Each structure stands twice: as structure tokens, then as C-alpha cells.
Amino acid sequence: MDGERLFCDIALAARIERAEARLIAESSGAARARRGDSVGFARPFAGGVASFAEADSPFDKVAGLGFAGVPDAAELDEIERAFAELGAPVQIELCQLADAAVGAFLTGRGYRLESYENVLGRRVGDATFPDGVRYCRDDELETWLAEVADAFAVADTEGLPSHEEFPRGTVIDAMRDMAGVLRFVAERDGDFAGGASFRVTDGIAQFTGAATVPVHRRRGVQTALLRARLAVAAEAGCDIAVVTTQPGSKSQQNVQRQGFDLLYARAILVKGTSAISSSGADSRQAS
Template identity: 35%
Template sequence: MTHPDPEYPLSDLALARRLEAAEGSANAAFVASRARLQPEVGATWKEVAGTLVMFDGVGSPLTQTFGLGTLGEATDAALGEIEGFMHERGAEVFHEVSPMAGMPLLDVLASRGYRPVELTSVMHRPTTIPVPGAETQVRVRRVEPGEVDVWADTAARGWGETPELAEFMRAFGTITATAEGAVPFLAEVEGEPVATGALAMHGGVALLAGASTVPAARKQGAQRALLQARLRFAAEHGCDLAMMGAEPGSASQRNAERQGFRIAYTRIKWHLPPAEK
């Protein structure tokens, strides 16, 4: 009989609460950063019966909830308040829901007209186990306060094949790098910035995000070096777990699994279609 690795926590409701709280906290900080840098968007967030509710502008992927059914109760009153919060701002309603919330919640969402629209593999790994892979000459360092534009420009260059997306990512990167609690990192080769990564910490969990590598520097170990640096930083600051999200079956998920990540659960995004007029 095999036994679970003692360094990896079991996938249960307690783990889901830690992971959902970490991601929700990081996204709330992002929304607050958006509100500070772009007040015209009207970005704001609130907590409704334990669920974190984000408005980051109409159409933003961060305009949604986190923790419904795990951090917060999914009562009719709570759902009504959340839906009203979004509709007042002209936004549609989306919930990211862990399966650890249980089948009753899915029945409630279906009965209110929601439908599933997206899946995410929520992945985790201990911060202290080694990252597999060869050594690299890439140098990784934390970004200094005056280098936010450098970090955002480098992140955008990683999406340079699509100019419209690159411009979006540049603005997104500036907000990410200046959010409260965010720790951005830069990878360099011979002094030139080639890749980015960031983390945010909450409750002993480090959420990894902001991964981007300029096309000419890919397959040189930049993201592996960034992962090593961020895990070391997180462990030194009291985090025992790191987490990230990926599309199920994607190259990002496969790469993460090669780096020691395991799937904790597959999260479902639910959407409430607009009422027909």
C-alpha cells in the first residue's frame, strides 16, 4: 500500500479554503491597485457572507467572485446581493467555484440559471522541495520600486506576437506589480531583462502569477529560475505552499507538473446569462 507524500497536503475542504483565500486576497489587492491607478474604471470589491466579490471593470476577467461555497455561504440572500452588486455596475455575474463546495451549491447555481463556462486546474506544491532541472545562467532578482515600467514592458514583450494583447498586458502588468503585497521578480540574461514572474502571499500560501518570457529567450530556463527564486522567497517568508492555475491539459499544466506541482482540484467558472428583454 502506498502512502501520500507527507509534504503535500491532502485535497480537501481545508486545503481549498487556503488556496481560494490566497487567490481571492491577491485579486482583491489587484482591484484596489486598479482603483488607485485608474479611478475612472470604478474598480471595487466587497465581502458578502464570506465570499469575495470583485468588480474590476465590465469585461475584466477579475470581475467575479472567489470562495463561494468554501469561504462564504451561498444563500439566496447572498447570491441576490452579489448579483445586484454586479448588475448595478453593468457587469455580468461570474463565480469561480471549487468542487470542495459540494453538489448542493451546483444545484443552487443551476436553479438560478447559471451555466458552467470555464475550467481551471488549481495546482499546488510545497515551497521547500527542490525544483527539478539543470542549472541555468539566468539571473533572477526582485524588482526595485522604480522598475515597475521595466517589469511591465518585459511582461508585455512576452505577448508581442499579438500587439493588442501586448498592450493590454502592459497595463495589466503595471497594476499587478504595484498591488499591495505583490512581489515582482525579473529574470535577466547578460543584464538584459527576458522574463517576469510575481507572487502574493496569504495564510502561508504563495500565489504565483505574472509569468512571461520574451520569445527570443524561451527554452533557456528563465521560468524555472524564476520559480526557484520565488519558492525560496516564499519559504523564507513563512509560506509552506505555492499555488497556480492552468487550463486543464494545457502546456502550462504539463510544465507545472514537471516542476513538482500537483492538481488539488478542478475549479468551475459559472456564468449567469443576462435576462432576456
């Protein structure tokens, strides 16, 4: 039911984390296909995935683990060596509802807590596609990528800032490589006001990023993009929609106003060199 609050138990969290791991693995593979080489990897690990797409990519991470027991130490040794050989730290995104023994295992190996991100969700019910939003055409993909990347670069100052900063070209490549997504354009007075993307994984509508051009912020653009994706999720037969935001951000406030509930947080655990940034420019949400 549309108005019913969504409770997240361990089974639902595991389902969402599997979908996230699949998105990362497929997008990491798309990065290698774009380049035409085999540098990097996306390998199963402890029920999740360990991925290196390319230098400084948002798909360089370990995700989805914590629901299949504590990782094997020798297997994690191999993962750490694989990242080290490519000059990258190991970043693990660990769900709050994962086995607590996994967190203890990782901190015991020298992983440090750097940040958090929130996962929110809602049931998908009947929704109407709003005026002012349309699908992105194939012939305007480059414009969409450029506009959204520029909007991401001007982050909102509310909430916990992202611990990561990505070069503009890397953001564009990551959005291009995001596997299986539909893209949307929001317009105001004939101008590009914002963009968003969405994909379906095992009945989950994954809202895979949205950004509003700064001059058009606080004008309902992100709300319209949320409603558009909810309408498409309903048409696709999804039962839930999920979105990731920075904690305490305007994006989190916006999605909660659209009926999303805070399901859980992910702890960002890092071992190795990591550049901590206060810019908040990432591939998630910018109001």
C-alpha cells in the same frame, strides 16, 4: 517534506480559496486607489468575495465561495444587480471541492459553465535562488509591466485556451494593482527573458503570474522563475506554494516538473454577457 506529494483535502482547498479571495479584494481596492475614485466594489459574499475593479479587469469576479454553505438568494440578487449596473456579467470561480449544492444552486439560477482552471500546489522546502533571476527594481517597473504584458499576449497554443481576453492596457493595470507582490526578472544574454510575481497570504506562497518572452521560450526561463519564487517562499516561512494554470498547458507541465501536484480545478460559471476568446491572453501563466 520536499518530496512528499501534496494531498488536498477540503480544509486545504478552503484555505487556498480564502487566500485567493483576499488577493482579489485587495487588488480590486488598489485599482480604485490608482484611479482615485470609488467606482466598483469588493464585498464579502458567502465566505468569499464579489469584486468589480474596473471594466474588463481580471479582478471582476466572485471567488472563494462554496465553503460556508449555499449563498443566500437575496444576497446573490444584490451581487447580480451590482454587476449589471456596471454593465458586467457575473463570473463565479467555483472550487471543485466546494459544497456541491452551491453548483446546483448556481446552475438553477441560469449560470453556465464556460471553462476551467487548475490549481496546483507543493510543499515548500529548501530551495536555492537560481542564477539569471533577480528582483525587479522599482525604477524598472514600467519596463517589467510592458515586457510581461507583451509576453502574455503571445500565448502558448497547448492546452485549453483561456475563455477571456484582456486588452494590453488592462493587463498592465491589473499587474500594477496586484497587491503585495514581489516581482522577478529573468535574463538571458543580458536581455529581458521573462517576469514573474509572488505574494504571501497566511503562509501560502501565491505565484501570481509569470510570462516568458516568446523568443526565449523552451530555454528554462519559467523553471528558473519557479525556483526563484520557491526559494523566496522558503525564506518567508511559507508551508505551501500554489499556482493557477490553464488545463493541459505548457505552464501546467512546467510546474508539475517542479514538484507541483494538481490539487483541484475551478469551474468558471458565468451569467450575463461574456466574450469567449481563444487567444489565451490572461494574467496567469505563459510559458
